[in-house]
Amino acid sequence: MRNRGVTKAACFFVFSALLIYATFYLTTFLRNPSPNLFPRLEIENTEYTILDQLDRMERQINQIAKSLELDVYKVSQSGEEHSEVKEEKKMRLTKKLFPNSELFNSWGDELSEEEQRQAERLFQLYGYNVFLSDRLPLNRTLPDTRDIRCASKVYPEQLPSLSVVLIYLDEALSVLKRAIHSIIERTPAHLLKEIILVDDHSTNDDLKEKLDEFINQVHQQRPKLLKKISHMQRLGLVKARISGWEAAVGDVVAILDAHVEVHKQWAEPLLARIKADRTVVLSPVFDRVDFDTLAVNSYSANAHAFDWQLWCMYESFRPDWYERNDPSAPGK
Template sequence: IFLILYCLLNSSETGKPHTMLIETSAQSSDIKHLPKVVQQKKKIPKPKLYPNSALFTKWGDDLTEDEQKEAEALFRMYGYNAFLSNRTPLDRALPDTRDSRCRNVYYPEDLPTISVVLIYLDEALSVIQRAIRSIIARTPKHLLREIILVDDYSKNTPQWNLSNVTTKRPGLIRKVRHKRQMGLSQSRNSGWQVATADVVAILDAHIEVIEGWAEPLLARIKADRTVVVSPVFDKVHFDDLHVEKYLSFGHGFDWALWCLYESFSQDWINKGDESQPGKSPSIMGIFAADRRFLGEIGGLDGGMTIYGGENVELGIRVWLCGGSIEVVPCSRIAHIERMHKPYALDLSPLMKRNALRVADVWLDDFKKNVLIAWNLPLQNHGLDIGNVSERKQLREKLKCKPFKWYLENVYTNLETWDNLLGYGTLKNTIYSRYCVDQGAVPGNIPILYECHSQQPQLCYYNTESEIIIGGLRSHKVNSNQCLVDSGSGSTPTLQDCKVARQKELHMHWDFRQGEAIRNKATNRCLEIAWGLNGYYELIIQKCTGQAWKIDNVITTF
C-alpha cells in the first residue's frame, strides 16, 4: 500500500507530481516512512504592468513587477524575450524536426570545410552565445573552420565574453565590427570576405542549429559548386522561445520584392519524399554557398541600404548567371522570429529603394511591375537607388540570361501584369479628398474613405475592362477582387475575379481617364452621392456625368 501511495504522489500521466493532502492516522506505525507532501497553495497571478505588450500575451504570469519591467525593457531593445534567454541553458536540447529519412543518410568524411558567418545588429549576448554553442556542438569538428561574428555597428552591444562557449576551440571565433551601420547586404559581404573555408554559411545570429544541419548543405555543394542552398527554418517564438516545426517550402517573392514562402514544384510533391532538396526561385537571408563561386558571381550587392531586397537580388542573379538555388529539408535551423526588427519601425521606405535598384539592374522590361507594386509612376519616381553601373557591368561580364527566361523557366507562378492600363488610387473629380477603398475585411462592399494610398485603396484597370480594388496579387494562384454591378439596388460589390468570370457577373466597365465609369451590361455608372449618414458614399446609379481619375496611366485608355 505504501509503495502504491508513493507512486501516486510522484507520478501522473503528464509526468508531473500529483498535489494531494494525505490525512494520517496515529494507529499506523509505518506512516512516518511516507514521503512528506505539502499541499500547494493556488497561485495568484501577478498584476500585469504591460497588458498591451505582445511579450506578456501568453507568457510571464509569475513574474514580479521588477522582473516584468526588466523583461519589457529587454523586449523593446531586442524584439524577443532576452530576459528568458538569459535564464535558459546555452546548451538546451532542441527537437529533431528532420524527416526520419534524413537520419539514415550517410555523408562522406571528405565534405568541404565550412565558415559560419553570424551577422547581427543589437543582439542579446545569451542569444549569440547559444548560437555559437549549438554550432560547435552540432557541426563535425573537422568540417568547422571558423565562426565569424559581424557586428553592424550595434548600439546595445555588451562587453563580449565568449570564453564559456569556446573553451575547447581557442581561435575559432573571429570578429568584424562595422564603424557605421551598413546594412544586411554589406554585413554578409564582410563576413564572406574574411572567410577561409571551402563553403561559407551566412546566418542570422538569433538562431540555433539542429543536429545534422551542416552535412546536407555541404554534400549538395560538393556535388555542384554552383548551387546555393538554404536550410529549412523552424520558428522560435519570440515570447517563450519554444520551437515550432515549419514545413519545407521554397522561397519566392512578390512584385514589391518582399520575400515569401513558395510551394515546391509538382514534380517534387509527386515524389513523396520530404527529405529531398527542392528547387527554389529565390532565397531568404540564411544560406550557404561555395565561397569562391559566391565571389565569381559578385557576392552580395553592397549598394543595398540597411534592409530588404538583397536576398531576392542574390536569388535572381544566381539563376540568371549560371547557378541554381535549392532548399534542403534535411538541414534545419531554429530561427527567432522577432516581434520587431532593430533597423527601423517602418521598413517600407528601405525596401522600396532596394527593390527599385534590383529592378533597374535585373528585371529588364518587367521593372515596371515593381513600380506598379509600390504605386510609383513609371517615369521619374524620384528615389535615389545609388550607382548601379558596376552591377550592370557584372551582368554583362557574366553573360547572364534575360529576366524573361527566369519567368518562363524558374518562377512561372509570377503574373506578368501585361494587361494593365492604369493603377493607383481612384478618385471622383467632385470630391477628390476621398478614394475608392475595399472596405471592411472580410466583406465585399467597397466604400469611399479618406485617401491614404495604401493597399486597400490600390485600384487597377485592365484591357479586359475589369476594375480591381484592394491590391493586385503577384501570383497566378491568387485571386483579386473585381468591382461588380449586381444589376439591382445601388450598392456596388467586390467579387473574386475568377468566380465573377465563371458566373458571368456584371464586371466589365467602360472607363476613360477623366470620364465616367460605366458598366457595359447594365449601363449604370459608379458614382458618389450624399448619404443619410452625412457623408459621401459610393453608389451605382443612372449616369449623371460624374468623372473619375486613376493616379497612373500605363497606356492611354
Template sequence: MRIFIRVGIIGAFLLLMYLMISMSGSWRVKRSFPEGVTDQKVVSGKLDRIEQTLNKLAKLVEEYGQKKFTETDPLDVDQEKEEKQQKPVIPKLYPDSYLFTSWGDDLSQEEQKEAEALFHIYGYNAFLSNRIPLNRKLPDSRDSRCLVKNYPTDLPSIGVVLIFVNEALSIIKRAVESIITHTPRHLLKEIILVDDHSTYNDLGKPLDDYIDQINKERPGLVKKIWHLQQMGLSQSRITGWEHATADVVAILDAHIEATQGWAEPLLARIKADRTVVVSPVFDKVHFDDLHVERYIPSSHGFDWALWCMYESFSPDWLMMSDESQPGKSPSVMGIFAADRDFLGEIGGLDGGMTVYGGENVELGIRVWLCGGSVEIVPCSRIAHIERAHKPYAPDLDPAMRRNALRVSDIWLDEYKRNVFIAWNIPLQVGCSTSYSKVVDVAKAIVSAVKDPDVLGKTYVLVGPNRYILYDLVKYLYKVSRTIFVPYSLPRPLFHLAAIVLSSVPHDPWTTPDKVDRFHISDLKYPGLPGMEDLGITASTVEQRAIEVLRRHRRRHYRDPDLEEIKPPKTVTF
C-alpha cells in the same frame, strides 16, 4: 472531484478481481456439475451469484464514497481555495504588450518591467533568453528518412558567418554554442561574428571575453569583425564572406540555433554541385516564450514588391512524397550556404543594398541568371527567432522600396514596370533609368569623395567597367565643385547685397562667403578632362548622377540625403 476518481478506481479494481474469481469459479463449476444438470440451471445460478456480489460491491463503494466525501472532500476544496487566496495576484503592467499575451503570468512587477524593456530593445524575449541554458536541447524536427541518410566522409570545410547589430548577448552565445555542438569538429573551420556597429556595452568586452574563452579550447575558431559605421545587412554579409577561408561559407543571422545534423546535408549538396546555393528549413522560435514550432519545407518565393514569401515546391517534388529530398527555390530567405569561390565568381552580394530587404531576392536572381541554382534542403534545420519588430528599422518600407527598385533596375529589364506598379510608383515613359538609382550612384560618389583612403582603390559603379577611384574622384570633384548659380547680377552687386543682408537680425539667404564660393559658372570647363579621356565609357546612370550632384550643389536644401561634397585632405588636384 478527486473523491469520485478514487472511488471509481477502487470500484474498477474490485470489479476486475470479481470477474477473475467468477471466471475461475465458473470453470470449476462446469467441471464439477453432475450429469443431468441443465445449462439453464447453471446459468441461472451464476446470474444469482453475480447479482449478489454486485449488490455487495455497490454498497461497499457507496459507503466508501460517503466516508471520503464527508471526511476529505471539504478539506481539499478549502485547501485549494486557501492556496489561491494565499498566492498573490500580480496585475499585468502591460496587458496590451505582445510579449505578455501568453507568457509571464508568474512574473513580479519588477520582472515585468525588465522583460518589457528588453522586449522593446530587441524585439524578442531577451529576459527569458538570459535565464535558459545556452546549450538547451531542441526537438529534432527532421523527417525520419533524414536520420538514415549517409553522407560522404570527405565533405568540404565550412565557415559560419553570424551577422548582428545590437543583439542580445545570450542570443549570440546560444547561436555559437549550438553551431559548435552540432557541427562536426573536422568540418567546422571558423565562426565569424560580424558586428554592424553595435553600440551596446555587453557586445564589447563581455563578448570578447567569451570569444577568448572558446579560442582557448579551439584556437582561432571564433573571429569578430566590427564595422566602424553601420553598413546594413548586405554589406555585413559581404564582410563575412571576404574574411572567410573555408571551402563553404554559411551566412546566418545571429538569432538562430543550429540543430543536430544541420551542416552535413548542405555540404553534401554543394560537394555534388558547387554552383548550387542551399538554404536550410527554418523552424520558428516564437519571440515570447522561445518555444520552437516546426515548419514544413517550402520554397522561398517573392512577390512583385520583392517581399519574400513561402511557396509550395514544384509538382515534381510533391509527387516524390519524400520530404527529405531537396527542392528548387526562386530565392532564399536570407540564411544560406554556398561555395565561397563560386559566390565570388558571380559577383558576390550587392553591397549597394541598404538596411534590410530585397538583398535575398537579389541574390536568388543573381544566382539563377549567372548559371547557378537555389535549393532548400529539408534535412538541414535551423531554429530562427521571428522578431515581433525590428528595433534597428521600425519602418521597413522606405529601405525595402529603395532596394526593390534597385533590384528591378539592375536585373528585371522590361519586368521592372511590375515592381513600380507594386510600389505604386508612376511609370516614366521614355526614361531608361529610375531617379532613385541615379541618386544612389550620386551618394556613392559623395561617399567616395569624402573617403580619406581613396588612393589606389578600385570603385565599382553601375556601368560596365571598373574605375580607378583616384581618377574618377578627381574628375567628378572638378565637375561637381564648379557650381552653376543663376545670379542675374554681377558678382560685386551680389557681394554688396550679401553684406547688407548679414546685418539684419534674421538668417540671411546668402552671405559674402556663399557668394565667393557659389558665384561661378559651370557652363564651360576649359582644360577639364572628360571621362573618355580617362578611358571610361560612362553609362547613362553615371552621367545623370553627375547632373544630380550639380543640382545638389545649387539646391542642396531640397535633397537632404546628399551631403555637401568636400575633398579629402589626402587627395590633391
C-alpha cells in the same frame, strides 16, 4: 463548513460521554450513597439531592461545550485568515502589469511585478523575450523536427570545410552566444573551419567586453575558431554579409542571422549537396522560434523567394518534388 461539523461532533461526543458517566454515577449513588465513591465530583454537602447533582453536571457540560466550540472557532478563523493571505499573495504575484503586451499573452503568469517590468523593458528593446533567453542554458535541448527519412540518412566523412557567418546589430548577448554554441556543438569539428561574427556597428555595451570574454573562453578549447569584424558605421545587411563572405576561408560559406540555433546534422546535407554540384546555392529549412516562449515549431519545406519590394517570402516547390513524396529530397 468542515470546522462546524467538527465542533458539533466534538460536543456530541463529550455530551454522550458525560451522560453515560452521570447515569452510571446515579445508579451507583442510589445503591451506595457514599460520597467517597467518586471523589472528583467533590460533593461538599451530603444533603444534595439527585436534581442538584444533575443541575451541576449540566452546567459543567455546557462549559466544556462552549470551550470546545471557542477553540475550534479560533482554529477555523485562523485557517480562513491564512487562506486569505495566501490568495492575496497569489493575486499579487499573478497580477499583470502589461495586459496589452504581446509578450504576456501566453507567458509570464508566475513573474513578480519587478520581473514583469524587466521582461517588458527588454521586449520593447529587442522585440523578443530576452528575459527568458538570459535564463535558458546555452546548450538547451531542441526538438528534432526532421522527417524520419532525413534523420536516417548517412553522409560521407569527407565533405567541404565550412565557414559560418553570423550578422548582427544590437543583438541580445545571450541569443548570440547560444547561436555560436549551437553551431560549435552541432557541427562536426573537422568540417567547421571558422565562425565569423560581423557586427554592423552595434551600440549595445554587452556586445563589447562581455562578448570578447566569451570569445576568449571559446578559444581556450578551439583556438582561432571565432573571428570578429566590426564596422565603423552601419553599412546594412547586404554589405555586412559581403564583409563576412570576403573574410571567409572555408570551402563553403553559410551566412546566417545571429538569432538562430542549429539542429543536429544541419550542415552535412548542405555540404554533401554542394560537393555533388558546386554550382548550387542552398537554403536549409528554417523552423520558427516563438518570440515569447522561445519554443521551436517545425516549418514545412519551401523554396525561398522575394517579392518586388525585396521582402523574403516562401514559394512551393515544383510539382515533381511533391510527387516523389520524399521530404528528405532537395527541392526547387
